[in-house]
Amino acid sequence: MLDYYLRCALQKTRRHPWLASSLVLIIGLGVAACMTTLSVLRAATRDPMPGVSRMLYAPSIASTGEAAATFAAAQGLVDHATAVRLLSAGGSASVFADYALSGIALPQDPGVHPSVIYGHAVSAAFFPVLRVPFVFGRSWSASEEGNHDLLVVISRKLNDRIFSGRDSVGRTLRYNDATFRVVGVMDDWEPSPRFYDINAGNGYPGTDEDFLVPLESAVANRLGSAGTVSCVEAPDGKGFDALLHSGCLWISVIAMAPTQAGVQALDGVLDGAVRTSVAGGLAGEGLSGRMIPLRSLMEAKHIVPDGTQASVVVSVALFLGCLVTAASLMMSHYLGRHAELGLRRALGARRTDIVAQLLVESALTGLLGGLVGIGLTFLGVATVHRLLPSGPAQLATLQAGPIAIALLGALVATMLSGAYPALSASRAMPLAIIRQG
Secondary structure (H helix, E strand, O other), X not given: OHHHHHHHHHHHHHXXXXXXXXXXXXXXXXXXXXXXXXXXXXXXXXXXXXXXXXXXXXXXXEXXXXXXXXXXXOOOEEOHHHHHHXXXXXXXXXXXXXXXXXXXXXXXXXXXXXXXXXXXXXXXXXXXXXXXXXXXXXXXXXXXXXXXXXXXXXXXXXXHHHHOOOOOOOOEEEEOOEEEEEEEEEOOOXXXXXXXXOOOXXXXXXXXXXXXXXXXXXXXXXXXXXXXXEOOXXXXXXXXXXXXXXXXXXXXXXXXXXXXXXXXXXXXXXXXXXXXXXXXXXXXXXXXXXXXXXXXXXXXXXXXXXXXXXXXXHHHHHHHHHHHHHHHHHXXXXXXOHHHHHHHHHOOOOHHHHHHHHHHHHHHHHHHHHHHHHHHHHHHHHHHHHHOOHHHHHHOOOXXXXXXXXXXXXXXXXXHHHHHHHHHHHOOOHHHXXXXX
C-alpha cells in the first residue's frame, strides 16, 4: 500500500504545484534558519577538550582600583615573574605557559622560499596536558627546556611546505636570527577555540599553528611576543628585557588540576605572586589573584558572539511559525478534498487508510522541504562566513550527522503538523458528503 500512497502523493503534488511549492519553501526556510544558527552556536560553544576541560583552570587577577578594567580584560594572562612561580608550583596540578610568536622562516634547502610563520613559545607540560599528536619525533623534555636548547616542534603543514613531508627530525629551521633543531612534527591538530591563548582573536585561530618552541629558550633568546600585552603602567625601558621585568600581562597560563586541593594550592601561589608584584611596584594596588575554570574564562571573553543565543531563539520561533503555517495550509487543502475523501470512504476505505494516505503526502512534503532547507543552509552558512567574526564563523560547517538529523526532523515535524488535519479530514461522514453532491 505504501507505493500506492506514494504514487497518490506525487500525483497530488503535480496537480497542485503552487501549493506544494509553497509548503516545501516554507518548511525549507524554517529548517535553514534553525540549521544555520544552531551550527554557529554549536561551533562556538563546543567543548574544546571533552573529558579534560572540566579540570582546566586559568589565572584571573582582579583589582579594586582604577586598573580594574585592564585586569578584567586580560584574564588568563600574567606577567613573567608570576608565570615562573606558577610553573614551579608543583603539587598535583600540571601547569604550562605560553605566548604567541611570529617571524620569518628561512629554509636551508635551496628552492624553498622564506615565509612568515606563526606559533607559540610553550613550556614542556603543554604537550601531555593537551595530548598533542605526532607524525614524527617527540616533544622536548623539561631538562632540555631548562638548558635553553633551541628546539622546535613544527606542524605537518609546515613540514610539507619546507621539508616536502619527509621525516625532518634532526633538520634545522632558521627562525629570524636563531637556528632551531627540529625534534618533532605534529599531526593535524589545532583546538578551536584556541583556549591556551584565548586573548588572541577571542581564542579563534586566524592563522595556522606552524611551530612550537620551548618557553625558556624563547625568553633566553629574547624572542618577542606577537600576542596580547596589557600594561597598567608602561615598562621601565624599551625592548624585550623591559617587558620581561615589568608587571605587564602577556603570558598565558593553563593548569590541569584534577583535585580541588590542587586548585587551592595554585590560588595561594597566584595570589602571593600578585601581592609580590604590588609590593615591588610592578602593578597597581588592590590586586588579588585566583584560578578560575576555563569555561568561566571563555564566557568572560564572550567566545559566543553577542546575539547568537538570541538568534537561535528567533530561528526556532521562525521554524515553529513555518510549521504552523504549513499545518494550516495542509488543513485547508485536506478539508477542501472532502468530496474525494468521502467517496473513498463510501467505496470501503477505512479511516486509517485516509490518514495513512494524507500522512504519506505530508511526509513527502517534509522530505522535499528538508532537502530544500539543507540547500538553503549551505547558502546561509556561506553568508555567515562573510558577516560574522571570522573565528566562530569558520567553525560553522555542515556535517553528515546534522544533515541527517535535519532531514529526519523535517520529516517528523511535517508529519506531526499534518496529523491533525489528516485526522480531521478522515472524520468526514461519507453519506453526508455524497448527499451534498
